[in-house]
Amino acid sequence: MTPLKQTAFLPGDRVVLSPYGIGVVCGTCERPLGGQAQTYYQIEFPSTVSRAYIPVADPDCTGIRRALNAADLPELLDRLTRGSLNLPRQWSARHRLVTEILACGNPFELADLACELRRWNVQRGLPDLDRQAFRRALKLLEQEISDLPDQLAAQLCGLLQEVWNEPPNAAASAV
Known part of the structure; x- marks a missing residue:
């Protein structure tokens, strides 16, 4: 980390x-x-x-x-696109871990969480509480990078908006 x-x-x-x-x-x-x-x-x-x-x-x-600065953005992009997180399949254990990550607010952990939840969303869709956590992670990341005057920050904001609006199983049907 x-x-x-x-x-x-x-x-x-x-x-x-x-x-x-x-x-x-x-x-x-x-x-x-x-x-x-x-x-x-x-x-x-x-x-x-x-x-x-x-x-x-x-x-x-x-x-x-x-807060994040421009030098942190390449790693953030990498974690948003290729990050992984071993989320428990059992809801209560997953909910505890996700709540800890959201409360901590570490942007790199949030990016790993967002990437993993996006993967789940693409594969089978997300239950309501997981979808809420996914959107909360995206919103927290967007708040942190939206006012950075950097081209990569603008690209990341675009990616976050794209992911926000992506319906379940969108990538699976596009492949």
Whole structure:
């Protein structure tokens, strides 16, 4: 798995923070906590009016990570097209694993999940909850790459839209 976490952020860095999504580090500020001033990263989320404050001393405790950048896109494309994930056939075990992957939000794991669920969709169609997970993975990936000013990002967004609209067994009938 590709490491995505880095603990030092600069103003203008794109970050991901669940459940807010993609945000931008605006700088640092001091806020009182227990009678002492603590330093926090101030994160703003362009698609909402939400703002988050992440402790500079321990940002990892919040699950914050750097958002994908253009250098990450070739690996992401590879995983979206050739990734694999050993999903359990039993629904409850599969649901637990899929829920963990979606909650973690690691884009490379999301791409592996999307690729595997697409494979299942092409082979036999997806049950409703798996289809919802598939679409959630695609939407999370799209949110992370849609504002990257890169040609490959635009191609990836197109691929995600194509896959989103692909009916079950579409690739099987096209082959």
